[in-house]
Amino acid sequence: MATAARFLRRTLRASEVASRLLSTSHSIVRRAAYTTGGIIDVGQPTPKSHPELLADEEITPGITSEEYMSRRKKLVDALPEKxxxxxxxxxxQMMTDVVPYSFRQNGDYLYITGCTQPGGVAVLSKETGLCMFMPDKHKEDVVWEGQTAGVEAAVDFFKADKAFPLSEMKKILPEMIEQSKVVYHNAKASTSSYRNFDAFRRASLNNKVKDLMHYTDELRWIKSKSEIKLMRESASIVSQSLLQTMLLSRTHREESQLAAKIEYECKMRGAQRMAFHPVVGGGANGSVVHYSRNDKKIKSGDLVLMDxxxxxxxxxxxxxxTWPPCGRFSAAQEELYSLILETNKECIKLCKPGTSIREIHHHSVKMLISGFQELGIIGKGKSIQYNYLNPTSIGHSLGMDIHDSTSLTLDKPLEPGVVITIEPGIYIPQVPILNENAPDRFRGIGIRIEDEVxxxxxxxxxxxxxxxKEIPHLTTLMNMGGGGSTTESHEARAACN
Known part of the structure; x- marks a missing residue:
């Protein structure tokens, strides 16, 4: 009898697995949230706990449960049968043994579930719908860390079809894996919670395990109206914040001060965090593409590049x-800046449905090579030196990740609802590094002009x-009076001497 039972379990069809999940889930779902005065705490904002942030039926600000369920259906429909x-x-991630870094959710997990908390695993198929395995929580954890979402919140708030404690996953997920023809997963997620299961390892050895990224990248490529509204607000916040930081640069010339200012302004306007560590490159530091030290004083006459x-x-x-805090460009700075600005504007004109990022990139390369040759930065017939001076692409897709939908080819035609960056630049180090032969007057200049489109x-x-970004606008901005403040005007003049 025992042998027969094991055989039957191994040969259950996927639909029977789904049926069993449906029949057992209610006995496993247990209350993980608590209620105080009608406000439910599930470890992240809800319409009841944060009515100023979320409207009714929203799981995350601006995104409704209906939209999340639509995403799940689109993903399931795109995947092969079974x-x-x-x-x-x-x-x-931990800073020390007891001090965590600020948590940021995996983009695919957030896109599908709406859960902003660590530790969960979501499983999706046509047979089972969305099944969420939620971290087990103990009273001691609540004392130290506060409430988090459990299995009840997964069903009631995140609208999962079924939910189980994470401790039950080792009993349930292996059978789901065995009954599937192909197993897709977000391979870049760092968790090992299911990868050590024998069933997953066998599926991997049998070439049944594939990366889910291409499917989720396709879904995330075109933004919905709700997503575009959020991206507009994100762009507005950073735009206003950078403008305030540019004004501060007239009197405060430490890279660290400008880095602190931009973060302060963004968070005061509602941002949860910076998208990445700010790049604040004064002078030659601007020629380092992803400069991050932000620990130097910006000298008089230097440009500052902030990404x-x-x-x-x-x-x-x-x-x-990129701008001159002292209010004026040198002749060499202006020559380079004008070329980068023209390239930025011409490439933005190409941004329309049907064009690809690669086409725009090729156009930018032609413009910049021609301009660099006219300025004597690279010689005729030596276009290979271009890559030493600008090793970056003209832009990338943007969304829930700073480089969004990265598995998609740059040849993919742009469509309405896609958001990309346009960011031409030139990076000439103070001392030659890669055999570039720029004239001395251009040495130590880094310029990038990036817009979100x-x-x-x-x-x-x-x-x-x-x-x-126009030169007259930048110089006017940097030479503006301090709202009638004589002290600020003196400080600005002193900083430029």
Missing amino acids: SLAIIASADQ VGCEYHGYLSDLTR LITENGHEVLTASVP
Whole structure:
């Protein structure tokens, strides 16, 4: 009898597994949230706990439960028959043994579930719908960390079809894996909670395990109206914040001060965090593409390059401006800046449905090579040196991650609802590094001008257009009086001497 029972368990069809899940889930679901005065705490904002942030039926600010369920259906419909999708949350990363870093959710897990908390695993298939395995929580954890979402919140708030404690996953998920023809998972998620299961290892050895990224990247490529609204707000926040930081740079010339200012301004305007560590490169530091030290004093006559972005309820912005805090460009700086600005504007004109990022990139390369040759920065017939001076692409997709939908080819035609960046630049180090032969007068100059562009039905919309980038506008901004403040005017003049 025991042998026969084991055989029957191994040969259950996927539909029978689903049926068993449906019949047992209610006995496993248990209350993990508590209620105080009618406000339910599930470890993240809800319409009841934060009515100023979420409207009724929203799981995260601006995104309704209906939209989340639509995403799940689209993903399931896109996958082959009898597929299983395993989507793990991000793990909590620790600064020390007891001090965690600020948590940021895995983009795919957030996109499908709406859960902003660590430790969960979501499983999705046509047979079972959305099944969420939620971290087991003990009273001692609540004392130290507060409430978190459990299995009841998974069903009632996140609208999962079924939910189980994470401790039950080792009993349930292996059978789901065995009954599936293909298992997809978000391979870049760092969790090992299911990867050590024998069933998952066998599926991997049998070439049944695939990366889910291409499917989720396709879904995330085109933003919904709700997502576009959030991205507009994210872009608006960072644009206003950078403008305030540019004004501060007239009197405060430490890279660290400008980094602190941009983060303060973004968070005061509602951003949850920065999209990435701000790049604040004064002078030659601006020639380091992803400079991050932010520990130098900006010298009189230097340009400052700031590449910044913020996160607003899961959606990111990305913006770069380069300007002279002392209010004037040198002749060499202006020559280079004018070329980068012209390239930025011409490439933005190409942003429309049907064009690809690669096409725009090729156009930018032609413009910049021609311009660099005219300025004597690279010689005729030596276009290979271009890559030493600008090793970056003209732009990338933007959304829930700073480089969004990265598995999709750059040849993919742009469509309405896609958001990309346009960011031409030039990076000439103080001392030659890669055999580039720029004239001495251009040495130590780094310039990037980056805008965030939404593709529309008829062309495009620049979401960061409010931040000045024309030379007359920048010099006027940097030479403005301090609102009648004589002290500030003196400080600005002193900083430039």
